[in-house]
Amino acid sequence: MSYITSFLDARNIAVIGASRSEEKVGNIIFKNLYHNSHLNVYPVNPNAETILGKQAFINITKVPVIVDLAIIATPAQIVPKILNQCALAKVKNVMIISAGFEELGNEELKEQIQKILDKTKIKLIGPNVLGIIDPYRVFNASFFNGMPNKGYISFISQSGAIGTSVLDSAIKNNIGISKFFSIGNAMDLSFPDFIDYLGNDRNTRVICLYMESLKQSQGKDFIDVCKRVSKRKPIIILKSGKSEQGEQAAKSHTAALASDSRIYSGAFKQAGCIEVDSINQLIKTAEIFSKYGYIGNKACIITNAGGLGVLTADYCSKNNIQLPMHNERVLSLLKQTLPKEASKSNPIDLLGDATSLRYKKIIDILDRENYFDFFIVLLTPQYMTDSLSIASTIINRRKPIIACFAGGNQVEKAKQALQGKIPIFNDIKDLCDAAGKIK
Amino acid sequence: MSYITSFLDARNIAVIGASRSEEKVGNIIFKNLYHNSHLNVYPVNPNAETILGKQAFINITKVPVIVDLAIIATPAQIVPKILNQCALAKVKNVMIISAGFEELGNEELKEQIQKILDKTKIKLIGPNVLGIIDPYRVFNASFFNGMPNKGYISFISQSGAIGTSVLDSAIKNNIGISKFFSIGNAMDLSFPDFIDYLGNDRNTRVICLYMESLKQSQGKDFIDVCKRVSKRKPIIILKSGKSEQGEQAAKSHTAALASDSRIYSGAFKQAGCIEVDSINQLIKTAEIFSKYGYIGNKACIITNAGGLGVLTADYCSKNNIQLPMHNERVLSLLKQTLPKEASKSNPIDLLGDATSLRYKKIIDILDRENYFDFFIVLLTPQYMTDSLSIASTIINRRKPIIACFAGGNQVEKAKQALQGKIPIFNDIKDLCDAAGKIK
Numbered sequence: 001m002s003y004i005t006s007f008l009d010a011r012n013i014a015v016i017g018a019s020r021s022e023e024k025v026g027n028i029i030f031k032n033l034y035h036n037s038h039l040n041v042y043p044v045n046p047n048a049e050t051i052l053g054k055q056a057f058i059n060i061t062k063v064p065v066i067v068d069l070a071i072i073a074t075p076a077q078i079v080p081k082i083l084n085q086c087a088l089a090k091v092k093n094v095m096i097i098s099a100g101f102e103e104l105g106n107e108e109l110k111e112q113i114q115k116i117l118d119k120t121k122i123k124l125i126g127p128n129v130l131g132i133i134d135p136y137r138v139f140n141a142s143f144f145n146g147m148p149n150k151g152y153i154s155f156i157s158q159s160g161a162i163g164t165s166v167l168d169s170a171i172k173n174n175i176g177i178s179k180f181f182s183i184g185n186a187m188d189l190s191f192p193d194f195i196d197y198l199g200n201d202r203n204t205r206v207i208c209l210y211m212e213s214l215k216q217s218q219g220k221d222f223i224d225v226c227k228r229v230s231k232r233k234p235i236i237i238l239k240s241g242k243s244e245q246g247e248q249a250a251k252s253h254t255a256a257l258a259s260d261s262r263i264y265s266g267a268f269k270q271a272g273c274i275e276v277d278s279i280n281q282l283i284k285t286a287e288i289f290s291k292y293g294y295i296g297n298k299a300c301i302i303t304n305a306g307g308l309g310v311l312t313a314d315y316c317s318k319n320n321i322q323l324p325m326h327n328e329r330v331l332s333l334l335k336q337t338l339p340k341e342a343s344k345s346n347p348i349d350l351l352g353d354a355t356s357l358r359y360k361k362i363i364d365i366l367d368r369e370n371y372f373d374f375f376i377v378l379l380t381p382q383y384m385t386d387s388l389s390i391a392s393t394i395i396n397r398r399k400p401i402i403a404c405f406a407g408g409n410q411v412e413k414a415k416q417a418l419q420g421k422i423p424i425f426n427d428i429k430d431l432c433d434a435a436g437k438i439k
Numbered sequence: 440m441s442y443i444t445s446f447l448d449a450r451n452i453a454v455i456g457a458s459r460s461e462e463k464v465g466n467i468i469f470k471n472l473y474h475n476s477h478l479n480v481y482p483v484n485p486n487a488e489t490i491l492g493k494q495a496f497i498n499i500t501k502v503p504v505i506v507d508l509a510i511i512a513t514p515a516q517i518v519p520k521i522l523n524q525c526a527l528a529k530v531k532n533v534m535i536i537s538a539g540f541e542e543l544g545n546e547e548l549k550e551q552i553q554k555i556l557d558k559t560k561i562k563l564i565g566p567n568v569l570g571i572i573d574p575y576r577v578f579n580a581s582f583f584n585g586m587p588n589k590g591y592i593s594f595i596s597q598s599g600a601i602g603t604s605v606l607d608s609a610i611k612n613n614i615g616i617s618k619f620f621s622i623g624n625a626m627d628l629s630f631p632d633f634i635d636y637l638g639n640d641r642n643t644r645v646i647c648l649y650m651e652s653l654k655q656s657q658g659k660d661f662i663d664v665c666k667r668v669s670k671r672k673p674i675i676i677l678k679s680g681k682s683e684q685g686e687q688a689a690k691s692h693t694a695a696l697a698s699d700s701r702i703y704s705g706a707f708k709q710a711g712c713i714e715v716d717s718i719n720q721l722i723k724t725a726e727i728f729s730k731y732g733y734i735g736n737k738a739c740i741i742t743n744a745g746g747l748g749v750l751t752a753d754y755c756s757k758n759n760i761q762l763p764m765h766n767e768r769v770l771s772l773l774k775q776t777l778p779k780e781a782s783k784s785n786p787i788d789l790l791g792d793a794t795s796l797r798y799k800k801i802i803d804i805l806d807r808e809n810y811f812d813f814f815i816v817l818l819t820p821q822y823m824t825d826s827l828s829i830a831s832t833i834i835n836r837r838k839p840i841i842a843c844f845a846g847g848n849q850v851e852k853a854k855q856a857l858q859g860k861i862p863i864f865n866d867i868k869d870l871c872d873a874a875g876k877i878k
Contacts, residue, residue: 023792028822100780103745143822145849159746161791161819165845168820172847212749240749243756249749249786278868279750279845306542307598310651310679310688311718317682341539347688352600353462380600381607383467383582406604406718408611410584429717 003123003189004197007093008134008179010068011039013141014060014091016082017073017098018043018051025097025143026073027051029131032140039139042067060089069093071131071141076100079127080112087120095141096127101185103128103251110187117188128184130160133167135177136203142182149420151176152205152290156194158183158212166210166283174420175287178203190214192221199229206289208282209237209273212250214264223271230272234289234438237273238282239264274437284434288423292400296373297439298322300366301347303378304354304385308406309347312376312428319436323347324371333365346372352382356389367398373439374400376431381410391417402435404428442562442628443636446532447573447618449507450478452580453499453530455521456512456537457482457490464536464582465512466490468570471579478578481506499528508532510570510580515539518566519551526559534580535566540624542567542690549626556627567623569599572606574616575642581621588859590615591644591729595633597622597651605649605722613859614726617642629653631660638668645728647721648676648712651689653703662710669711673728673877676712677721678703713876723873727862731839735812736878737761739805740786742817743793743824747845748786751815751867758875762786763810772804785811791821795828806837812878813839815870820849827853834860841874843867 013033019026026045033041034052042063043051050056057063060070060082070091072082076098086094102110117124125132131142135150144163148170157163160182170177178201181194191214198204207229214222226235241250242261268275276282288295299321303309316323323346326334334344338358343349350358363375377394379387387405391414394401403418404425405411418424425431452472458465465484472480473491481502482490489495496502499509499521509530511521515537525533541549556563564571570581574589583602587609596602599621609616617640620633630653637643646668653661665674680689681700707714715721727734738760742748755762762785765773773783777797782788789797802814816833818826826844830853833840842857843864844850857863864870 023823025792025822104780145820145822157746159744159749161744161821162746162750162845164821165744165747165819168846168849170847172851210746212746238750240746240753243753245756245762246749246753248784249745249752249782278866280866280868305598305600305604306688307596307601307649307651307679308604310598310685311601311677313688314679314682314685317684323684341543343688345687353464380604381584382600382603383464383584384462406601407607408609410607412611427717427719429719 002193002197002200003093004194007069007095007125007132008137008139010093012042012065012067013039014042014044014063014067014070015073016044016060016070018045018056020048020051028143028145029071029073029097029141032142036138036140040065060085060091063089066090069095069141071095071097073097076106076109076127080109080116083113083116083122087116087122092121092123094122095125095129095131097129097131097143099128101127103185113187124188125181126184127187128160130163130182132182133177133180146171148177149174150203151178152203153177153208153286154179154198154201154204154206155208156181156183156191157210158186159210160184162210162279166279169283175283176290176420190218192218192225195229195235196225199225199233205233206286207233207235208286209235210282211237211239212241219267223267226271226273235273236282236285236437237268237275238279239268239275276437280430281434281437284423284425284430285437288402288434289438291423292374295400295435295439298324298372299374299376299435300372301376301378302350302359302362303347304350304352304382305378305380306343306349308378308380308428309349312378312432313347315429315432319432321432321436321439327371330365330369334362337361337365353384355384356386356393359390360393363394363397374402376435377401377403378428379403379405379411381407387411387414388417390414395421402431404431441632441636441639442532443633446508446534446564446571447576447578449532451481451504451506452478453481453483453502453506453509454512455483455499455509457484457495459487459490467582467584468510468512468536468580471581475577475579479504499524499530502528505529508534508580510534510536512536515545515548515566519548519555522552522555522561526555526561531560531562533561534564534568534570536568536570536582538567540566542624552626563627564620565623566626567599569602569621571621572616572619585610587616588613589642590617591642592616592647592725593618593637593640593643593645594647595620595622595630596649597625598649599623601649601718605718608722614722615729615859629657631657631664634668634674635664638664638672644672645725646672646674647725648674649721650676650678651680658706662706665710665712674712675721675724675876676707676714677718678707678714715876719869720873720876723862723864723869724876727841727873728877730862731813734839734874734878737763737811738813738815738874739811740815740817741789741798741801742786743789743791743821744817744819745782745788747817747819747867748788751817751871752786754868754871758871760871760875760878766810769804769808773801776800776804792823794823795825795832798829799832802833802836813841815874816840816842817867818842818844818850820846826850827856829853830856841870843870
């Protein structure tokens with residue numbers, strides 16, 4: 001069994017540095033866990049008798065059970081002492097939330113922790129992390145305020161705040177999450193461990209990484225595990241610290257020693273991983289895969305706006321997405337169904353006055369054809385466009401549909417209606433760039 | 440005086456093809472104009488006695504005044520006949536909304552219109568257009584449903600629907616517009632005429648173009664006028680039909696004969712224009728310029744998320760945006776003000792527990808410094824982050840601020856509060872790509 005499983009399955013949990021003051025991280029983490037009635041959560045704080053009505057303990061050795069997981073949210077300076085107490089209390093799994101180690105040049109603190117790890121069997125997540133989240137267990141061992149829906153995307157983030165931002169965005173856009181791990185300085189458990197675990201997690205269909213750096217010593221492990229896992233599940237990576245300016249910034253963030261981006265890109269490719277350019281692309285590429293798997297490289301574009309069709313064709317070309325021509329049978333059905341001014345090529349231009357019925361008829365004709373793999377459905381808010389009704393027309397189809405509703409207020413409700421049901425984009429370039437990554 | 444001025448200053452306007460049925464373009468255009476009490480609008484329709492209570496005329500020659508502008512929204516087939524009637528009625532300015540000319544292979548119709556133009560003094564916008572809009576006069580001679588706020592961005596679009604999408608998005612994001620022109624097949628008045636006009640329009644600070652193609656005969660005019668105008672106002676271009684697939688699609692849309700994208704890109708560069716990659720980038724680059732002018736190439740990044748700072752530094756490098764180091768005096772102020780764990784480099788990492796007061800203090804320190812040109816303010820929704828209060832801290836500053844609030848529901852209200860006040864982005868890559876275009 002993976003070490004990671006025992007972190008996520010923890011039932012008896014100590015929060016060391018649990019706090020009564022609402023602005024403290026130790027308070028938020030305690031609250032997030034405390035709300036889950038399946039867990040026994042023990043606050044540890046030498047200066048409090050109770051926290052949220054629960055008896056507090058002076059240190060981890062006084063907790064009446066051997067906890068499955070100790071979460072440390074104290075100042076960095078006392079973390080080595082606390083980690084020693086964890087060893088005394090026979091705790092096997094520890095997560096250090098606290099920041100202020102090698103990323104701030106406190107190499108000595110880091111070394112003290114490393115020594116304790118070396119002589120005990122403690123497995124460590126962190127330090128300098130947001131925490132871990134499993135929506136399937138309503139398990140939030142982090143100071144993120146919220147719980148995403150259950151889903152198939154897992155995310156390993158070296159930055160806690162980028163984690164926060166992705167989780168908040170996932171909640172807003174109704175994108176389901178399987179597991180979330182913030183791994184920070186990754187002093188012990190690191191990318192290879194988490195990827196290995198997620199490779200076997202049946203709720204995870206796609207693995208996302210935000211990476212600042214990888215220790216050189218882990219390079220081989222990383223490539224090996226990615227090679228193995230990426231055969232079954234795509235691993236999508238956003239790597240930062242790729243420029244000199246970015247490298248400088250990374251040093252003071254997670255003590256990352258970023259090196260030449262080409263080395264990383266080469267290794268990712270060798271390991272079968274997919275590299276993306278932006279946080280948005282990371283989320284959207286994962287969303288498309290979690291919904292449809294690999295979508296293939298042949299698209300049929302349906303649009304009520306010729307210009308947007310032209311742009312889309314450009315972006316498809318850039319991303320090696322082909323636009324096959326329709327066969328004679330389909331062409332004759334299109335001719336029967338569409339006004340004569342409508343272009344029956346690919347893109348199919350339904351014209352500006354296209355109703356939801358026209359969208360429906362055309363998708364009905366094409367949905368069972370095999371000469372293309374997925375639909376790109378475009379909509380601009382024209383005077384006759386009932387975008388909400390068109391939205392409901394395109395859900396629950398046989399073929400994958402990815403949609404771009406390009407506009408503002410006039411398409412807002414329709415977009416909201418599609419969220420979580422169909423990958424929906426604001427900008428057509430973003431759509432094609434994401435679809436191109438997962439073909 | 441430019442021909443275009445007389446289109447926009449029109450007071451007596453005929454809508455030929457004005458319709459009583461709400462789903463007809465001719466109905467929407469008539470209504471859009473009719474709501475403006477400064478205009479006299481004459482519906483022309485041989486089959487109606489009145490339209491919205493206004494007397495309808497059997498044809499343009501029966502309208503009791505010489506109109507300043509005739510708008511034609513009839514089937515394409517009868518447009519030549521109607522254009523002849525316009526000539527008889529001494530109309531000088533005509534806009535043909537109707538589609539169905541050379542873009543559908545109806546070369547003959549096109550030639551008939553061309554002949555009429557040749558022998559009369561009629562100036563033409565169109566055919567195949569959405570229309571024109573001037574928010575300063577609350578003038579909506581189009582079938583777009585809405586009126587953007589007054590502002591400094593003008594937009595010339597070869598695609599009506601991309602126009603619709605940009606206008607709707609501008610309204611939602613509170614981005615002000617000076618003039619909007621949909622030019623469609625641009626049989627007569629074309630890019631050079633509109634750019635020339637906007638070069639002299641005092642409400643226009645930045646000119647945006649969506650272009651599918653330019654007639655070869657207009658190439659020299661285009662370059663000449665752009666060279667002249669781009670010295671005073673940036674001209675930002677989104678060119679489509681750049682790939683073979685896109686070229687195919689463009690042909691059936693506005694009869695554009697797209698050619699090698701490198702030829703266009705070279706010409707744009709030679710003419711001092713800025714080429715962008717996406718609709719979103721077109722809007723956001725224009726927004727930054729309309730707010731701040733050219734922003735320079737030296738940024739100071741302020742973030743509550745180290746990881747996002749690292750990514751931003753990467754994107755800055757890619758876009759040749761420099762991140763200067765702080766001078767000794769500033770550095771010492773930063774040290775006095777920030778927690779010791781906070782990075783005082785560039786990016787400045789305010790740390791995850793940054794309050795709006797911390798953002799305020801740091802911006803106060805830096806706002807009058809001259810070693811950088813603009814701020815990039817980053818925010819992720821962490822447990823202590825009061826994003827709304829941070830939003831109000833960053834408006835009305837001396838130095839340009841561009842912001843990225845990366846998240847979902849937890850930053851939504853703050854983003855809305857910033858719209859129209861500060862260019863605000865969802866994704867940091869988009870921010871840097873846009874800022875890099877207008878430095």
